[in-house]
Amino acid sequence: MFEIKNVSMIYDMDSDEKMYALNGVDLTLPDKGMIGIIGPSGSGKSTLMYCMSTLKKPTEGTIIYNGQDITTLSDRQRESIRRNEFGFVFQKHYLVPYMTAMDNVVVAGNSNDKELKERAAEILFALGLKERDFNKRPSKLSGGQCQRAAIARAIINNPRVIFADEPTASLDHENAFNVMKILKKYSEDRLVIVVTHDRSILSDVDITVEMWDGRLSNVNREREQDEE
Amino acid sequence: MKRKLSALKFVRNNKKQVWVMIAAIALTFMTMYIIHFLLFSTTESFNALFLEQPKKVAYVSLTPEAMGVERETYASDEEYKLAIDDARNKIIAAIRMHEGIAGATLTQTLSATYAGFVGQVGYDFPLLSKEEIPGFVNHMEAKLIEGRMPEGDGEILVDETVFKNQKMKIGGYFNETGFGQTFKVVGVLESDCMVCVGTPMGYTNSGWYIVVLCDEANSDMTRLLSDIGIFPTKNDTIFDAPDWADMYKTEVTEEIDTVLLAILVVVSIFLAISILAAYVSFMRSRVNEYCLYTSIGYGRKDVYGMIMRELFIIFGISILIGSAMAVIGMVCLGTFILKPMGLLYKYFYPEHLLRISAALIAIIGLLQIPIAVTVNNIKTIDMIEE
Numbered sequence: 001m002f003e004i005k006n007v008s009m010i011y012d013m014d015s016d017e018k019m020y021a022l023n024g025v026d027l028t029l030p031d032k033g034m035i036g037i038i039g040p041s042g043s044g045k046s047t048l049m050y051c052m053s054t055l056k057k058p059t060e061g062t063i064i065y066n067g068q069d070i071t072t073l074s075d076r077q078r079e080s081i082r083r084n085e086f087g088f089v090f091q092k093h094y095l096v097p098y099m100t101a102m103d104n105v106v107v108a109g110n111s112n113d114k115e116l117k118e119r120a121a122e123i124l125f126a127l128g129l130k131e132r133d134f135n136k137r138p139s140k141l142s143g144g145q146c147q148r149a150a151i152a153r154a155i156i157n158n159p160r161v162i163f164a165d166e167p168t169a170s171l172d173h174e175n176a177f178n179v180m181k182i183l184k185k186y187s188e189d190r191l192v193i194v195v196t197h198d199r200s201i202l203s204d205v206d207i208t209v210e211m212w213d214g215r216l217s218n219v220n221r222e223r224e225q226d227e228e
Numbered sequence: 229m230k231r232k233l234s235a236l237k238f239v240r241n242n243k244k245q246v247w248v249m250i251a252a253i254a255l256t257f258m259t260m261y262i263i264h265f266l267l268f269s270t271t272e273s274f275n276a277l278f279l280e281q282p283k284k285v286a287y288v289s290l291t292p293e294a295m296g297v298e299r300e301t302y303a304s305d306e307e308y309k310l311a312i313d314d315a316r317n318k319i320i321a322a323i324r325m326h327e328g329i330a331g332a333t334l335t336q337t338l339s340a341t342y343a344g345f346v347g348q349v350g351y352d353f354p355l356l357s358k359e360e361i362p363g364f365v366n367h368m369e370a371k372l373i374e375g376r377m378p379e380g381d382g383e384i385l386v387d388e389t390v391f392k393n394q395k396m397k398i399g400g401y402f403n404e405t406g407f408g409q410t411f412k413v414v415g416v417l418e419s420d421c422m423v424c425v426g427t428p429m430g431y432t433n434s435g436w437y438i439v440v441l442c443d444e445a446n447s448d449m450t451r452l453l454s455d456i457g458i459f460p461t462k463n464d465t466i467f468d469a470p471d472w473a474d475m476y477k478t479e480v481t482e483e484i485d486t487v488l489l490a491i492l493v494v495v496s497i498f499l500a501i502s503i504l505a506a507y508v509s510f511m512r513s514r515v516n517e518y519c520l521y522t523s524i525g526y527g528r529k530d531v532y533g534m535i536m537r538e539l540f541i542i543f544g545i546s547i548l549i550g551s552a553m554a555v556i557g558m559v560c561l562g563t564f565i566l567k568p569m570g571l572l573y574k575y576f577y578p579e580h581l582l583r584i585s586a587a588l589i590a591i592i593g594l595l596q597i598p599i600a601v602t603v604n605n606i607k608t609i610d611m612i613e614e
């Protein structure tokens with residue numbers, strides 16, 4: 001699904017000492033499965049994910065998604081691809097504070113309100129939220145419930161790819177495990193890319209991409225090959 | 229299918245913030261309209277006096293020179309005075325013969341006072357013989373609604389609006405401060421032009437005028453006098469329709485309009501500053517929300533559209549509530565303050581509504597600056613997290 005060729009992201013382009021957030025990254029990812037990108041802070045893992053998700057434009061290289069180079073798309077095309085093909089789970093939940101859990105999920109949807117509400121209810125229920133929580137605002141939900149609502153928002157449009165940046169960072173161990181279980185299930189027929197520095201949550205991933213100083217230090221495809 | 233970002237969610241779920249803003253706009257709208265309503269009750273009330281009455285009656289006082297009487301031609305004062313009387317009588321006779329004139333007579337006049345919501349005006353009315361009064365009342369299309377017609381000297385009929393306005397009572401003295409216990413109010417007239425009339429009581433030093441009962445087409449006395457060969461100058465006193473209309477324009481409508489415009493500008497500036505401050509604070513508190521929208525695939529245009537729709541909903545609700553409050557306020561003020569003061573008023577002023585709308589549109593225009601700055605500065609969540 002993704003073919004990343006020689007992608008670099010350089011900050012301070014004009015200064016003498018260029019700062020490489022990504023440095024000549026090459027990577028190919030399949031259509032489905034769970035990908036874990038791991039590395040210490042500043043290794044470039046989040047930058048790589050944001051480049052793949054069109055939120056950032058790499059300085060050099062190409063990112064082919066479904067046969068299309070997404071680094072050359074216009075802003076509108078990138079918005080459209082994020083809207084229709086991708087789902088996002090961020091480190092913080094970024095739920096809109098004045099909206100209910102249900103509305104926070106529906107806000108990302110692409111179809112009509114009635115359909116969206118039905119689907120949002122199904123997803124929230126499947127993610128373990130009780131019906132009485134659907135109409136609660138984020139301030140009345142626990143951290144785990146908020147992150148589940150954020151995951152529901154990410155999958156409301158049934159996206160082909162979910163990008164999850166440190167999705168368990170603000171959760172306790174039990175909630176972190178549950179969130180990863182949900183993402184794993186979604187990855188059975190879609191692609192889920194999880195960025196983390198916590199190796200313990202990546203026990204179930206199909207491909208592990210390790211990063212160091214803007215480069216890929218190791219790509220472990222053992223589980224992917226096993227499953228195939 | 230691309231959905232729009234809902235503007236109603238913010239309005240529904242942030243009642244405190246939104247209602248504070250709605251209340252501010254609605255109260256300002258109501259205040260601006262009610263101030264206009266109160267000040268324009270003066271214009272409305274003076275309208276009957278300044279524009280309607282002069283279509284039916286005019287007052288002319290000519291200098292001997294205008295009547296063609298030169299002092300040097302006469303040996304004595306007595307002869308000179310007789311010549312003036314003679315000339316005046318000839319002019320009165322000629323005026324009576326003019327088309328559209330129902331009558332002309334030399335009479336003493338008395339001055340009535342009528343107070344508006346702001347300011348007051350004094351105007352003359354004739355003191356006629358009791359036999360002439362029914363004809364005058366008839367010509368002015370007035371109707372006796374209370375009391376009786378004058379039967380003796382020093383009896384006055386007063387228009388009902390002036391009657392209420394000056395808190396008079398039948399049997400009471402007319403302008404006791406000015407004339408002492410000379411003139412008595414004996415009846416109340418209903419008319420559309422504040423008609424007052426009475427019988428004289430000796431010489432009151434209130435002035436003598438040729439009172440001309442005219443129709444609207446012949447209410448310009450300068451033109452009428454020129455038709456009969458008299459050409460008044462600045463030294464002659466003429467109170468006729470063009471003169472009153474000019475006074476109405478310069479001393480009533482234009483002055484009130486200037487005051488209203490100043491109030492509108494000042495209130496709009498304060499409203500604009502407070503709304504601007506409130507809105508900037510609203511938008512600052514929602515930066516993460518806007519960033520989320522652009523991160524998950526909405527464009528800046530979508531966010532701008534949502535902000536504008538929210539703004540229009542807030543302004544729309546404010547105007548509806550402000551209008552309802554203004555109507556209730558006007559009915560109460562009209563019933564309990566203006567009517568007892570004998571003032572006339574109306575509720576609907578389209579030109580002022582247009583002005584208020586223009587002020588609100590200007591405020592929305594001004595809000596485009598912080599909105600545009602906010603929308604342009606929207607980042608995606610990756611940038612926030614960095």
